[in-house]
Amino acid sequence: MNHPGTEAEPGAEHADSGRLREALAAAAYDITPAHLPLAAVERRGRQIRRARGAAVIAAGCGLLLVPLALVTLRGTSPDADRITPPGASTPAPSASSAAPAPKPRIVASGEHVTAAPGFRLWLTAEGEHWTTPSSPGPQFRSVVDGNVDPNTPGVSLQSEITDGRAYLCGLYYGGRGTASAVEIQTQAGTVHGKLVELPGHPGWGVWYATTRVQPGGESVDFVSHITVHDTEGRIYAQLKAR
Numbered sequence: 001m002n003h004p005g006t007e008a009e010p011g012a013e014h015a016d017s018g019r020l021r022e023a024l025a026a027a028a029y030d031i032t033p034a035h036l037p038l039a040a041v042e043r044r045g046r047q048i049r050r051a052r053g054a055a056v057i058a059a060g061c062g063l064l065l066v067p068l069a070l071v072t073l074r075g076t077s078p079d080a081d082r083i084t085p086p087g088a089s090t091p092a093p094s095a096s097s098a099a100p101a102p103k104p105r106i107v108a109s110g111e112h113v114t115a116a117p118g119f120r121l122w123l124t125a126e127g128e129h130w131t132t133p134s135s136p137g138p139q140f141r142s143v144v145d146g147n148v149d150p151n152t153p154g155v156s157l158q159s160e161i162t163d164g165r166a167y168l169c170g171l172y173y174g175g176r177g178t179a180s181a182v183e184i185q186t187q188a189g190t191v192h193g194k195l196v197e198l199p200g201h202p203g204w205g206v207w208y209a210t211t212r213v214q215p216g217g218e219s220v221d222f223v224s225h226i227t228v229h230d231t232e233g234r235i236y237a238q239l240k241a242r
Contacts, residue, residue: 101180101231104195104205113196116210119167123198128206130169134162141171143204150174150203155226155239166213168193172228173204175236182207185225188214195228 107113112122118133127142141156148154148171156170166186172179172195184191193209207228227238 101233103231104179104197106199107196109198113208115169115194115208116165116167119208119210121169121196121206121208123196123206125198125202128169128171130158130208132160132162132167134160143171143173148173148204153235153237155207155228155237157223157226157239157241159223161213161222164213164215166211166222168210168223169206169208170226170239171204172207172237175228175230177230177232177234177236179205179228179236180231182209182226182228184209184223186211187219187222187224188212 105113107123109124110122112120114120116133118131118136121128121130123129126144127140129138129140131138139158141158142148143150148156150173153174153176155172158169160167166188168184168191172182179195179197182193182195184193188211191209191211193207195205195207197205207226213222221242223241225238225240228236230236
């Protein structure tokens with residue numbers, strides 16, 4: 001059994017809900033929403049992007065600097081190649097790097113040396129042997145007959161002038177060090193000759209040279225001076241012919 005007044009009527013409940021919704025809607029319309037800080041958000045976004053870009057660039061520069069640092073370190077190592085800047089002078093070679101002074105040609109006993117056609121020389125333990133175009137028979141100068149003192153520096157001279165050419169030779173002996181070169185002062189100028197010796201440092205050797213003679217220069221005093229130098233450039237022995 002239903003008691004009158006104890007239960008709400010359905011129509012009245014729906015009416016109350018409708019009035020509540022209307023009241024909430026009216027209150028919502030009266031609320032003004034705050035403006036979003038869009039400009040500040042955009043500025044902050046740009047700052048973040050710039051910061052990230054700078055970090056990427058810095059990392060890339062760091063990667064590039066590593067090889068440069070390695071190259072710099074490698075270039076300063078003691079074994080690095082030395083580079084001469086353009087225009088810089090190159091150090092002159094030291095005296096020790098210069099070519100060594102020439103020495104006499106070593107020949108076997110009896111070995112013939114042809115200085116010019118018809119002009120031949122050979123050495124034996126007894127002394128010097130030679131021929132010239134006008135004297136094809138062997139000639140001889142002894143080093144054991146007592147006329148040569150191997151303990152005193154000296155030079156001898158044999159010369160022949162034939163058909164406008166001088167054939168010059170002689171002994172050298174007694175000097176200190178090692179003979180290296182010979183210069184002959186002649187009426188035709190300075191002539192540079194050659195030296196030959198037997199093996200074993202016998203203490204003597206033979207010099208020889210040839211040169212052209214100007215017409216009228218075929219005098220007996222064609223040679224004026226003979227100087228043999230050693231490997232240090234000092235005088236080994238010399239002869240003043242006139």
